[in-house]
Amino acid sequence: MSGWIFLGLIVALVLFAxxxxxxxxxxxxxxxxxxxxIDVQLKQRHDLIPNLIETVKGYAAHERGTLDDVVKARxxxxxxxxxxxxxxxxxxxxxxxxxxxxxSEAYPDLKANANFQQLQSELSDIENKIAASRRFFNNAxxxxxxxxxxxxxxxxxxxxxxxHKDFFDLGETRSQVEQVPQVKF
Numbered sequence: 234m235s236g237w238i239f240l241g242l243i244v245a246l247v248l249f250a251x252x253x254x255x256x257x258x259x260x261x262x263x264x265x266x267x268x269x270x271i272d273v274q275l276k277q278r279h280d281l282i283p284n285l286i287e288t289v290k291g292y293a294a295h296e297r298g299t300l301d302d303v304v305k306a307r308x309x310x311x312x313x314x315x316x317x318x319x320x321x322x323x324x325x326x327x328x329x330x331x332x333x334x335x336x337s338e339a340y341p342d343l344k345a346n347a348n349f350q351q352l353q354s355e356l357s358d359i360e361n362k363i364a365a366s367r368r369f370f371n372n373a374x375x376x377x378x379x380x381x382x383x384x385x386x387x388x389x390x391x392x393x394x395x396x397h398k399d400f401f402d403l404g405e406t407r408s409q410v411e412q413v414p415q416v417k418f
Contacts, residue, residue, distance in 0.1 A: 249385075250389070253385065253386045253389075254389075254393065256380065256386070257377075257380055257381060257386060257390060257393075257395050260373070260376055260377040260380045260381075261377060261395065263373045263376070263377070264370070264373045264374055264377045264398055266373075267366070267369050267370035267372075267373040267374075268316060268370055268401075270366045270369065270370070271319075271363065271366040271367060271370055271401065272319075274359060274362045274363045274366050275310065275319070275323060275363065277359050277362075278326075278356065278359045278360070278363065279307055279310065279311055281352060281355055281356055281359065282303060282307050282326075282330070284352055285330075285333065285349075285352045285353075285356065286300055286303060286304065286333070288343075288346065288348050288349045288352060289333060289336060289337075289343060289349070292340045292342055292343035292346070292349075293336050293339075293340050293343060296336055299329075299332050299333055299336060300333070302329045302332065303326070303329040303330060303332075303333050305329075306322070306325045306326040306328075306329040306330075307326055307329075309322045309325060309326070310322040310323050310325070310326045315399075316370075316398070316399050316400075316401050317399050319401075320401045320402060323363075327360075330356070334353060334356075337349065337353070367401045370400075370401050371400045371401055371402075374398045374399070374400050374401075375400075377398055378397055378398060381395045381396075381397070
């Protein structure tokens with residue numbers, strides 16, 4: 234009789250371990266899928282930037298430094314790898330884009346240009362989608378990190394390759410990104 238009880242406990246533990254492992258796999262997949270969603274939105278933004286720069290060039294040719302900053306930030310964002318690097322590069326790009334958009338205040342003809350208005354509207358829409366995707370990603374990361382730290386999953390999460398994931402955060406560059414761009418003549 235005690236053999237059956239022992240066997241039942243072993244089977245229950247194995248089933249519990251499988252269920253916990255499958256839950257961690259599902260959480261990791263959710264994080265990966267959420268980052269892929271952010272990546273799609275960022276790609277759309279990256280594709281929009283050259284059109285925006287070309288439109289601005291026609292009106293603000295002597296603002297070369299601002300245009301170069303946007304191009305450099307875009308190239309850095311395109312080559313970034315992993316959530317941490319991507320977040321940092323995208324934050325730099327957001328700051329550079331803010332300066333570019335601020336140029337429209339200094340150039341009334343640019344501000345009135347229908348193409349610029351459409352591109353600015355598309356950029357604003359994409360920025361909103363990116364913000365929503367970041368929130369979803371950070372929520373998925375929070376659930377995943379909690380899942381690998383809770384007992385009993387914490388006992389076998391690390392040996393099975395479940396490691397801590399980083400949030401898509403503004404981090405140290407928060408003050409730079411939140412700073413309102415200034416246009417000087």
